[in-house]
Amino acid sequence: MSRVFFCRQYPTTDGFNFGLACDNQKRWVIELRQTSKGEIQVLKNWKLGIVLAAAAVLGACGGGGDPTPRGAIAVDAGNSVGAIVVSYTSQAEANGDALGECGLAGCSVVLEFSGNGTCGSLAFSSNGAYGVASGSSKEEADTRAVQSCANRGGASCTIPTSLRTQQCN
Known part of the structure; x- marks a missing residue:
């Protein structure tokens, strides 16, 4: 409703x-x-x-503007917490809701992405590193996020199962 x-x-x-x-x-x-x-x-x-x-x-009501769907990823690296939001009509709204879903004072928006079918992903490692990425599919974004995490010194980088399954605009 x-x-x-x-x-x-x-x-x-x-x-x-x-x-x-x-x-x-x-x-x-x-x-x-x-x-x-x-x-x-x-x-x-x-x-x-x-x-x-x-x-x-x-x-x-937001009409007449750019209809491109937008998403954002917010992360609190110190606590290995993050959130992904998708399909917003404005980047400011996406960023605000990503911060709200991340939920901690240390959260900050670390990636903005836009476009139909564009996906975002986030990976954390056991040693506190993280990586974020976007791609044209969930699998591509996940692969890039794991690689980004490894490039930042992450060991055993994985996509958290606690993140929303909806990662694509």
Whole structure:
């Protein structure tokens, strides 16, 4: 079930605030307006809604921009913890969620990747080294991440089983 929220609000000259409700994937759902009394109403004048929506919907819900899916990898090397997130419409969102899923104060984004079918991977070694990589398949990204880990002095580098299985845009 999609969560709907008031994603953008624009003041108008008639004392109303026009806004857009978007779902959690930033798709425009409905035009709303807020009266000067704070009441939220569904916009009844569809012509006004079309004009206002045409001006606002692209920026409010992420439309009109680059549709390329984006991913990120965040790592806390000191604790051998990491997270991979994929299929975001903005790199900032991907980075933020990667840090959130990594979950520790020492986490930082170490790789950004984008493109349909592009995958990211992360490998850790028993001596604390890690490696990250992207590739055109999960297998290619995994192989490159293990090699990157070994190149950084890692011994017995492996892909953690705890990482999300979804690694590709």
